[in-house]
Amino acid sequence: MASPLLEVRNLSVSYGDVRALFGVSLTVEEGLIVALVGSNGAGKSTLLKAVSGLIYPTEGEILFEGEDLGRTSIRHRVNKGIVQVPEGRRLFPNLTVHENLKLGAYLPRTRAGYKDSLERVFSLFPVLRERQNGKAGLLSGGEQQMLAIGRAVMAQPRLIMIDEASLGLSPILTMAIFDLITTLHQQGTTILMIEQNVNMALKHCNKAYVMSTGHIVMSGTGEELLANEELRKAYLGRRAVTGNQGSGS
Amino acid sequence: MKALYRRLGHKGLISLGIIVAALAALGTLPFWLDVDASYTGYYLFITCVYLTVAQGWNLIAGYTGQISLGTHAFFGLGAYTMAGLWLNGIGLYFFFDVTLMVVAGIAPAIVASIIGLLLLSRLKGDYLSFGTLGLAQIVYVLFVKGGKITGGANGIYLDASYFSSMRVYYWVALLVAVLATLAVWLLTRSSFGLALKAIREDDISAASHGVNVLKYKVLAFAMSAFLAGLAGSIYGYYLFHLEPASVFNMNWLFYPILMVVLGGTGTIIGPVIGSLICSALFAYGDIYFGGYHPIFSGFLIILVMRFMPGGIMGLVSKAPALWRKKEGAVATTTPE
Numbered sequence: 411m412a413s414p415l416l417e418v419r420n421l422s423v424s425y426g427d428v429r430a431l432f433g434v435s436l437t438v439e440e441g442l443i444v445a446l447v448g449s450n451g452a453g454k455s456t457l458l459k460a461v462s463g464l465i466y467p468t469e470g471e472i473l474f475e476g477e478d479l480g481r482t483s484i485r486h487r488v489n490k491g492i493v494q495v496p497e498g499r500r501l502f503p504n505l506t507v508h509e510n511l512k513l514g515a516y517l518p519r520t521r522a523g524y525k526d527s528l529e530r531v532f533s534l535f536p537v538l539r540e541r542q543n544g545k546a547g548l549l550s551g552g553e554q555q556m557l558a559i560g561r562a563v564m565a566q567p568r569l570i571m572i573d574e575a576s577l578g579l580s581p582i583l584t585m586a587i588f589d590l591i592t593t594l595h596q597q598g599t600t601i602l603m604i605e606q607n608v609n610m611a612l613k614h615c616n617k618a619y620v621m622s623t624g625h626i627v628m629s630g631t632g633e634e635l636l637a638n639e640e641l642r643k644a645y646l647g648r649r650a651v652t653g654n655q656g657s658g659s
Numbered sequence: 660m661k662a663l664y665r666r667l668g669h670k671g672l673i674s675l676g677i678i679v680a681a682l683a684a685l686g687t688l689p690f691w692l693d694v695d696a697s698y699t700g701y702y703l704f705i706t707c708v709y710l711t712v713a714q715g716w717n718l719i720a721g722y723t724g725q726i727s728l729g730t731h732a733f734f735g736l737g738a739y740t741m742a743g744l745w746l747n748g749i750g751l752y753f754f755f756d757v758t759l760m761v762v763a764g765i766a767p768a769i770v771a772s773i774i775g776l777l778l779l780s781r782l783k784g785d786y787l788s789f790g791t792l793g794l795a796q797i798v799y800v801l802f803v804k805g806g807k808i809t810g811g812a813n814g815i816y817l818d819a820s821y822f823s824s825m826r827v828y829y830w831v832a833l834l835v836a837v838l839a840t841l842a843v844w845l846l847t848r849s850s851f852g853l854a855l856k857a858i859r860e861d862d863i864s865a866a867s868h869g870v871n872v873l874k875y876k877v878l879a880f881a882m883s884a885f886l887a888g889l890a891g892s893i894y895g896y897y898l899f900h901l902e903p904a905s906v907f908n909m910n911w912l913f914y915p916i917l918m919v920v921l922g923g924t925g926t927i928i929g930p931v932i933g934s935l936i937c938s939a940l941f942a943y944g945d946i947y948f949g950g951y952h953p954i955f956s957g958f959l960i961i962l963v964m965r966f967m968p969g970g971i972m973g974l975v976s977k978a979p980a981l982w983r984k985k986e987g988a989v990a991t992t993t994p995e
Binding site: 464489502504 | 850853866869
C-alpha cells in the first residue's frame with residue numbers, strides 16, 4: 411500500500427457536552443478512494459469538519475503527509491491541498507458558475523495554475539463550460555453537484571473530501587456523479603467520500619470504514635464489506651440483494 | 660475605437676457613452692445653470708452627499724451582506740473630525756482641505772475596524788446591526804454630553820465667511836460621489852470583491868475556500884465607514900454649524916439605505932438611480948408635506964421591501980424575461 415496521505419489518530423470531538431466522535435482512527439493512502447459510510451448522526455460529517463478545520467478536536471490528532479494539523483486554520487489546510495465538497499454543496503447561488511469556480515482557486519498557490527484547472531474542470535464537466543455565465547443557483551441539482559466538485563478541483567487538491575455527493579439526486583444522476591468521481595480518481599486525485607448510499611459507495615471505493623454513533627465499527631475493502639452479512643442487514647436491507655440501489659438507512 | 664469595441668462590446672460601449680455624456684453634462688452644469696439661484700444646485704449637491712454614503716452602505720450590506728446600522732455615527736464622526744481639526748488649525752487650507760477630508764474618513768474607518776473586529780469575529784450578521792445601532796447611540800450621547808470638547812448639544816461653529824458659491828460644493832460633492840462609485844465598482848470587480856460576494860452568499864463556504872472572512876468583512880466595513888465620514892465632512896463644510904442632532908440624525912442612516920434598496924442592492928448603478936429619485940421625493944415631500952414627509956419615506960421603504968426587493972435594477976434585469984413571457988425563465992431579482 412502507498413504511504414498514508416491522511417492519518418486520523420484516536421480522534422474525539424465534542425459539541426459542548428455532547429460527544430460526537432469517540433477515538434476514531436483511519437488512514438487514507440495516496441491515490442485511493444476511501445468511503446466513510448454509516449447512518450445519519452454517525453459522526454461522518456463531524457470527522458470531515460475536523461479534518462478541514464471547521465471544528466477542532468478535543469483529543470487525538472490529524473496528520474496530513476505526516477504533519478500534525480493541530481489547530482491550524484482552514485486556509486492553511488486548503489493551501490496544503492485538503493479540499494472539501496461540503497454537504498448540500500454550499501455553492502454561491504447568486505454568483506455565476508465561472509465566479510464559483512474562480513473562488514475555488516482563491517488562494518495564491520492555486521491562482522497560478524488557474525487556467526489549466528479551469529480547462530480541466532470544463533473537460534470533466536462540459537455542461538459547466540456552456541453555463542459558465544449563468545447563475546449557479548439556476549443550475550439543476552446534478553449540475554450543481556458537478557459545480558461543487560469542479561470548484562474543489564479548482565483548488566488543485568491533494569485530497570478531496572466529498573460529503574454526500576448523491577444527496578437529493580435521482581438514481582441516474584447519482585450514477586453519473588459516481589462515474590465522474592471515478593474519473594477524477596483515475597486522474598490521480600485521492601478521495602475521501604462520505605455516503606449514506608452505502609451500496610454505491612462500497613462499489614466505487616478501494617477501502618471503506620463503517621461508522622456508527624461516533625465509532626468506527628468495521629473496515630475493509632469495498633468488496634469485503636459488501637459481502638459482510640452483518641453490514642448488509644444493517645444498512646442495505648433487501649433491495650441490495652435484488653440488485654437495486656440501496657438508499658442507505 | 661475598434662479595440663474598445665472588442666473589449667466592451669455593443670452594450671458596454673453604449674453604457675460607456677451614456678456615462679461619459681452624463682458626467683460631462685453634470686461636470687459642466689455650473690457653467691450653464693446658476694447653481695446658487697436654482698434649487699437644482701442644492702438638489703444635486705445633497706444627492707451626491709447621499710450617494711457617497713449610499714455606496715458605502717452598498718459595499719458592506721449589498722455586496723458583503725452585513726447589515727450595518729451605524730452609518731449616521733460614521734457620517735457625524737466625519738463631520739466633527741473635519742470641524743475639530745479645522746478649529747484647531749490643523750490642515751493646509753481648512754476650507755475643503757483634502758487632507759482634512761481624508762482624515763475625516765479615516766477616523767470613522769478606525770472606529771469601524773475596532774467595532775467590526777469585536778462584532779464580526781464570532782457573531783452572525785444580526786449582531787452587527789444591533790451593535791452598530793448601539794454604537795451610534797453611544798457616540799451621539801458622547802457628543803451631546805461632551806461639554807467644551809464637542810460643544811455639547813449646541814455643537815460647534817465654523818467660520819461661515821468662507822462661503823462664496825454653491826459651485827465649489829457642487830463640484831466637490833460630485834467628484835467625491837463619482838470617485839466613491841468608481842471605487843466601489845472597481846472593488847467589486849476585483850478578487851477582493853469576489854470574496855465579499857462569496858461571504859454574502861455563504862460565509863462558511865467562503866472560508867472553506869481559504870477566504871479570510873473576518874479580515875474582508877472588517878475591511879469592507881471600514882471602507883463603508885470611510886465613505887460615510889468623507890460625505891460627513893463635505894456636509895459639515897456646508898453646514899458651518901455642527902450639532903449632534905443634525906449630523907448624527909437617523910436620516911443619514913435610513914435615507915441611504917432606502918436609496919440603495921430602491922435602486923437595487925448589490926448593484927453599482929442602483930444607488931445612483933435610488934439617490935436621484937429619493938432626494939427628489941424628499942425635496943418635494945418637504946415642500947408639500949412639511950414635517951410629515953418622513954412618514955412617506957417610511958412607507959416607501961415598506962413598499963419597496965415588499966413588492967420589489969431587487970429594486971429598480973431588479974425590475975430592469977427582469978424586464979426582458981417578462982417581455983418574452985417565457986415560463987419559468989424569469990430572471991431572479993438578485994444582486995449582480
